[in-house]
Amino acid sequence: MKLISSAFLSQKRFLAGVLTAILCEIIFGFSFFFTKKTVSVVSPMDLLSWRFLVASLIFGIGALTRLIRMDFRGKKVLPLFGIGLVFPCLYFLFEVRGVILTTSSETGIVIATAPVMSILLSMLFLHEKTAGFQCIGIACAVIGTILCAVSKGLDLSFSPLGYFMLLCGIVCYCFYGVLSMKLDPRLSSVERTCCIVVTAAVIYSSFVLIRHAFSGTLSSFLTLPFRNRDFLIAILYLGGCCSFLALFLCNFSIARIGAVRFASFIGVETVVSILAGVLILHESFSWMEAVGAVLVISGVYLTNSRRTSHHKNSES
Secondary structure, X not given: OHHHHHHHHHHHHXXXXXXXXXXXXXXXXXXXXXXXXXXXXXXXXXXXXXXXXXXXXXXXXXXXXXXXXXXXXXXXXXXXXHHHHXXXXXXXXXXXXXXXXXXXXXXXXXXXXXXXXXXXXXXXXXXXXXXXXXHHHHXXXXXXXXXXXXXXXXXXXXXXXXXXXXXXXXXXXXXXXXXHOOOOOOOOXXXXXXXHHHHHHHHHHHHHHHHHHHHOOHHHHHOHHHHOHHHHHHHHHHHHHHHHHHHHHHHHHXXXXXXXXXXXXXXXXXXXXXXXXXXXXXXXXXXXXXXXXXXXXXHHHHHOOHHHHHHHHHHO
């Protein structure tokens, strides 16, 4: 009876991790729409600063009103700030610079390699073995994401520095998932997310405030959300939904299904971005995008299917 109960709880935990990973990538998938509307008005660093300030403010209000419960006493918190430096701080710095130097199709191709990088880092640092069906699933997800990326045309920039920056960003993203597996298990998903968000807010805001103070534009930066309605809506979504809710879901999911399985969902974000473009921006939807979307969904299913999860459980 205890074995049946344990198996049920394990399956329930795994299913919760899969569902939260899907919801996380859906939220991230719509983030491009809000980012696209604001980067033409403000610099990416200003947007990142306000994004994580809003998320930190939500955590602060939640803690003060006791709607969010956190207790760091006796827990190893210091490693969390190191992880926060890797992701999101270094990740977004590398990504923004890489996106500027390369084309959108090249960015999509490099981002598609995230599951493969996650496997390599998990093998290296966590000594995890990847099942055969997981490898096939990840291959499908990678190919599907690449098809979606090049569906609008393969435009090459031939920028070695841009490729290097994007690759560094992917390494930071995957390191985040791998290092999260080594954190103090007593730390809740809320506590992990809070430390990471506050770290990003302090680093980005310090840099941005110093820059604006020297250029004499500090008041303009501080009043921007109150002067620009579109910017206010954007940072509320990016800060509240992405940096607060989606990062919480990300930490919750990684703790339940692992770094490799979570990385396999990155293609879902690309599919959601395409669908958002079709539904909101009335962009075209090609057969290549349809094939890519099917491959991504099939790959995610194979990577997280019951057969592979049982296989992994039997190994552990």
